[in-house]
Amino acid sequence: GAVVSQHPSRVICKSGTSVKIECRSLDFQATTMFWYRQFPKQSLMLMATSNEGSKATYEQGVEKDKFLINHASLTLSTLTVTSAHPEDSSFYICSARSGLRLSSTDTQYFGPGTRLTVL
Amino acid sequence: TQLLEQSPQFLSIQEGENLTVYCNSSSVFSSLQWYRQEPGEGPVLLVTVVTGGEVKKLKRLTFQFGDARKDSSLHITAAQPGDTGLYLCAANTGKLIFGQGTTLQVKP
Numbered sequence: 619g620a621v622v623s624q625h626p627s628r629v630i631c632k633s634g635t636s637v638k639i640e641c642r643s644l645d646f647q648a649t650t651m652f653w654y655r656q657f658p659k660q661s662l663m664l665m666a667t668s669n670e671g672s673k674a675t676y677e678q679g680v681e682k683d684k685f686l687i688n689h690a691s692l693t694l695s696t697l698t699v700t701s702a703h704p705e706d707s708s709f710y711i712c713s714a715r716s717g718l719r720l721s722s723t724d725t726q727y728f729g730p731g732t733r734l735t736v737l
Numbered sequence: 738t739q740l741l742e743q744s745p746q747f748l749s750i751q752e753g754e755n756l757t758v759y760c761n762s763s764s765v766f767s768s769l770q771w772y773r774q775e776p777g778e779g780p781v782l783l784v785t786v787v788t789g790g791e792v793k794k795l796k797r798l799t800f801q802f803g804d805a806r807k808d809s810s811l812h813i814t815a816a817q818p819g820d821t822g823l824y825l826c827a828a829n830t831g832k833l834i835f836g837q838g839t840t841l842q843v844k845p
Contacts, residue, residue, distance in 0.1 A: 622779075652832065661743075661825060661838040662780065711779050713833070726833050728779035 620646045622714050624729035631702055632737055639697045639732045641712030647692035648714035652726065653685070656709040668695055702736040709733055740764065741826055741836035749842040753815050758839045760826030761808040767829060769809045771800055774823040774838075816843045 621644040631637050641651060650669050654662040666682075668674040668689035676682045684706075686698040695714075699706055713726040742761045750756055760769065768787045772780035784793050786802035786809055793800045797820075799812040813820055821843050826836040 659823075659840060661823075661835045664832060664834060667832055709777075713779075725782065725785075728781070730779045731777065733777065 620644075620714075620716075620725075620727040622648075622712065622727045622729040624710075624712055624732050626732060627730065628733045628735075630735045630737065633703055634701055636698055636700045637702055637734060639699075639710055639712075639734075641695045641697070641714065641729050643693045643714045643727070646714075646716050646727075648695070648716060649692065650715050651689055651695040652713045653687060653695075653697050654711045654713070656711060656731075658709075662711060665697075699734065702734070704736045707734055707736045739837060740830070740834050741828055743826055743836035743839055745839060746837055747840050747842075749844065750816055752817055752843055752845050754843075756813050756816060756841070758811045758824055758826075758841075759808065760810065760836050762828070763807065764828075765806050767806070769802060769806075770827045770829075770833070771809070771811055772825040772827060772835075774825060780823075780825055813841075816841075818843045818845050 623642045625640045652667050653665045655665055656662045664677050665680045666674045666676045666687050668687050670689050670692050674687035684700055689695040709731050711731045713728045715726045744759050768785055770785045771783045773783055774780040784800045789806045790804045791802045797814045801810045824839045827833050
């Protein structure tokens with residue numbers, strides 16, 4: 619199956635700093651990438667959808683100036699958590715799909731996640 | 738308001754027992770998916786159900802899509818400790834939206 623990687627897998631940073639997380643589709647071109655966050659023992663919450671070459675679409679309640687998303691190429695999307703605070707500590711997961719239109723059989727391929735801890 | 742209501746949210750059972758997880762909604766979907774996630778990893782797709790009334794089997798796991806395509810269930814027969822994990826249903830709405838998840842613990 620298709621492979622999506624994330625880097626780093628874990629990151630610890632000080633409060634007030636910015637952290638960049640990379641999401642790469644390794645063997646296919648991802649027209650659309652998604653960013654999720656997940657708190658312990660909870661489900662995945664969609665943060666934003668990004669299409670290559672255009673601005674990301676953020677879900678309600680997600681601050682676009684705090685969570686900067688860039689999808690500059692068909693294989694790479696980045697999420698930058700700016701001025702991170704302890705409440706931003708979470709598990710961030712990206713996913714990617716190749717088609718522009720989501721059909722009933724389209725598959726999203728998930729990355730392994732990035733554990734962010736803000737001290 | 739949660740688009741997909743999953744129940745139960747937590748389940749702890751003994752090895753060998755059977756269990757069913759439910760995923761319900763008031764909306765009609767073209768398809769529903771089930772994922773399994775282990776701690777510290779991304780979710781892994783188990784199955785996609787597309788047709789109303791469809792039943793799919795994956796070894797000891799049986800997935801069913803409701804006739805009206807509003808709900809789905811996951812039944813595990815003779816659960817094993819290796820089945821422990823977070824089970825998530827998800828719906829395509831132009832983007833993939835997840836239910837709250839069911840944390841399953843199977844004790845040996």
